[in-house]
Amino acid sequence: MSSAPLQPILRPHPPSSISSFSSPRRTQPSPRARPCRLAAAREMPWPHVLTVAGSDSGGGAGIQADVKACAALGAYCSSVITAVTAQNTAGVQGVHLVPEEFIRKQLNSVLSDMSVDVVKTGMLPSVGIVRILCESLRKFPVKALVVDPVMVSTSGDSLSDPSTLANYRDELFAMADIVTPNVKEASKLLGGVSLHTVSDMRDAAASIYKFGPRYVLVKGGDMPDSSEAIDVFYDGKEFIELRGHRIKTCNTHGTGCTLASSIAAELAKGSTMLHAVRVAKNFVESALDHSKDLTIGNGPQGPFDHLFRLKCPPYNIGSQQRFNQDSLFLYAVTDSRMNKRWGHSIEDAVKAAIEGGATIVQLREKDAESREFLEAAKACVEICKSSGVPLLINDRVDIALACNADGVHVGQSDISARKVRELLGPGKIIGVSCKTPAQAEQAWNDGADYIGCGGVFPTTTKANNPTLGFEGLKTVCLASKLPVVAIGGINATNAGSVMELGIPNLKGVAVVSALFDREHVMAETRNLRSILTNALCSV
Ligand SMILES: Cc1ncc(COP(=O)(O)OP(=O)(O)O)c(N)n1
Numbered sequence: 423m424s425s426a427p428l429q430p431i432l433r434p435h436p437p438s439s440i441s442s443f444s445s446p447r448r449t450q451p452s453p454r455a456r457p458c459r460l461a462a463a464r465e466m467p468w469p470h471v472l473t474v475a476g477s478d479s480g481g482g483a484g485i486q487a488d489v490k491a492c493a494a495l496g497a498y499c500s501s502v503i504t505a506v507t508a509q510n511t512a513g514v515q516g517v518h519l520v521p522e523e524f525i526r527k528q529l530n531s532v533l534s535d536m537s538v539d540v541v542k543t544g545m546l547p548s549v550g551i552v553r554i555l556c557e558s559l560r561k562f563p564v565k566a567l568v569v570d571p572v573m574v575s576t577s578g579d580s581l582s583d584p585s586t587l588a589n590y591r592d593e594l595f596a597m598a599d600i601v602t603p604n605v606k607e608a609s610k611l612l613g614g615v616s617l618h619t620v621s622d623m624r625d626a627a628a629s630i631y632k633f634g635p636r637y638v639l640v641k642g643g644d645m646p647d648s649s650e651a652i653d654v655f656y657d658g659k660e661f662i663e664l665r666g667h668r669i670k671t672c673n674t675h676g677t678g679c680t681l682a683s684s685i686a687a688e689l690a691k692g693s694t695m696l697h698a699v700r701v702a703k704n705f706v707e708s709a710l711d712h713s714k715d716l717t718i719g720n721g722p723q724g725p726f727d728h729l730f731r732l733k734c735p736p737y738n739i740g741s742q743q744r745f746n747q748d749s750l751f752l753y754a755v756t757d758s759r760m761n762k763r764w765g766h767s768i769e770d771a772v773k774a775a776i777e778g779g780a781t782i783v784q785l786r787e788k789d790a791e792s793r794e795f796l797e798a799a800k801a802c803v804e805i806c807k808s809s810g811v812p813l814l815i816n817d818r819v820d821i822a823l824a825c826n827a828d829g830v831h832v833g834q835s836d837i838s839a840r841k842v843r844e845l846l847g848p849g850k851i852i853g854v855s856c857k858t859p860a861q862a863e864q865a866w867n868d869g870a871d872y873i874g875c876g877g878v879f880p881t882t883t884k885a886n887n888p889t890l891g892f893e894g895l896k897t898v899c900l901a902s903k904l905p906v907v908a909i910g911g912i913n914a915t916n917a918g919s920v921m922e923l924g925i926p927n928l929k930g931v932a933v934v935s936a937l938f939d940r941e942h943v944m945a946e947t948r949n950l951r952s953i954l955t956n957a958l959c960s961v
């Protein structure tokens with residue numbers, strides 16, 4: 423199964439149910455095209471999710487969760503409110519249905535005016551509402567439909583008329599790209615079968631798939647007695663078990679809504695389904711982890727913080743101030759063996775690289791004794807500081823802390839970036855080596871500032887390092903929300919071709935041997951810098 427990102431969602435559905443959905447608005451002139459308000463303005467696509475769901479007065483689930491999740495993941499979220507609930511952390515005290523004709527009006531208002539990419543549904547409390555929604559979707563096709571079959575609130579209160587079950591299955595599922603029941607909902611949809619094991623979840627996913635959606639995600643968060651939260655993803659051919667950590671917290675109100683709207687946001691941004699689900703699952707897990715000790719309300723199940731990344735500077739905004747992505751342009755990474763071979767001290771090698779135009783330096787001293795390394799690192803901090811060039815330490819958080827370096831670079835088998843962030847605090851730069859989109863997503867969630875991606879070419883500097891080539895590099899760059907520096911076998915002959923790829927978030931190259939396994943480090947650095955500058959100008 424392909425998990426390549428940024429491909430349009432294809433619809434192999436029976437034509438009767440889905441063909442009217444299969445014409446993404448971007449590819450054809452829209453009858454709804456509006457006159458441009460600013461004639462000279464360039465079209466700026468803004469991924470757009472419309473949520474059709476109920477309002478939660480407590481703000482943790484429903485429409486409120488959907489809007490926050492979409493905002494957190496960079497999508498615009500419009501809303502059609504199907505019901506207003508009186509709800510808090512103790513449960514649901516009342517439900518007031520919005521008249522069906524007024525739901526039709528809201529749908530029409532949004533869909534006739536705005537370019538919606540993905541519709542996500544939550545609480546659809548009556549047969550009439552499901553029908554109106556299906557009619558609106560036939561009239562106004564969108565790229566994808568995400569159905570979260572909300573039937574019972576997390577507190578156990580019923581949120582839909584039992585008669586909606588059949589028309590959910592018969593009408594809505596046939597149009598859906600993905601349906602995301604938890605085990606209780608899956609059981610209800612299947613007439614009350616009991617689900618106790620992952621194998622039961624697989625069977626349920628296969629049965630629900632037969633109602634017509636392209637994908638099914640049965641969520642196992644409610645399954646007891648496991649340290650893992652296992653969800654089963656099914657595409658009609660293959661079952662994939664998606665494993666996550668079970669976060670010990672009472673603040674789980676709204677996780678289902680958030681997961682579904684996060685999937686919708688990622689689809690709106692262009693992800694494939696499996697990638698969208700993985701990102702969404704990861705996002706929910708991170709939000710729960712960051713919110714586990716928050717207290718809102720006195721009931722047993724509190725809400726969590728979708729916008730945790732805004733609050734903690736390292737997780738997003740703050741990093742833009744302390745870290746200038748352009749510094750990744752020519753990233754010089756030292757190597758103790760090479761310095762020894764040429765009789766260079768670390769300090770001299772770093773000085774020469776900076777004089778030659780290196781824009782950031784990493785001390786990667788795999789063989790150095792700690793005490794000796796710290797002394798050299800302290801000297802390099804001073805050298806770099808006086809030139810305004812950031813200095814990072816490879817792997818060794820202890821050395822970085824002791825010499826007050828600007829940051830740390832870690833790989834997949836080193837201490838995690840999240841832990842490094844905890845140890846270094848918000849003010850430092852963290853880089854993570856990533857070879858896959860999932861690793862890049864994790865780096866972003868962990869609060870890293872950039873990723874290093876390679877090996878672009880074969881290298882002898884790092885043993886057993888897989889070569890990704892340009893295709894692998896592009897795949898990771900396209901998926902990464904963080905700026906990327908390419909690494910591995912880059913030298914004066916091929917550096918230009920890397921920059922000429924013209925990938926927007928590929929900010930530069932990181933180089934070891936082509937700078938340091940040389941007699942004249944400054945001249946080599948200067949030459950490489952001019953090659954990179956010329957390549958950039960030619961893109
Ligand atoms: C900029 C940059 N990118 C990748 C790496 C590799 O880090 P890692 O995978 O941890 O391997 P080691 O360097 O520790 O051998 C890097 N150092 N710098």
Ligand SMILES: Cc1nc(C(=O)O)sc1CCOP(=O)(O)O
Nearest residue numbers: 876877881883910911933934935
């Ligand atoms: C340290 C390192 N990390 C890599 C990765 O792919 O993550 S490749 C690499 C070695 C890069 O050295 P050179 O420039 O001499 O090829």
Ligand SMILES: [Mg+2]
Nearest residue numbers: 817832833836
């Ligand atoms: Mg490492």
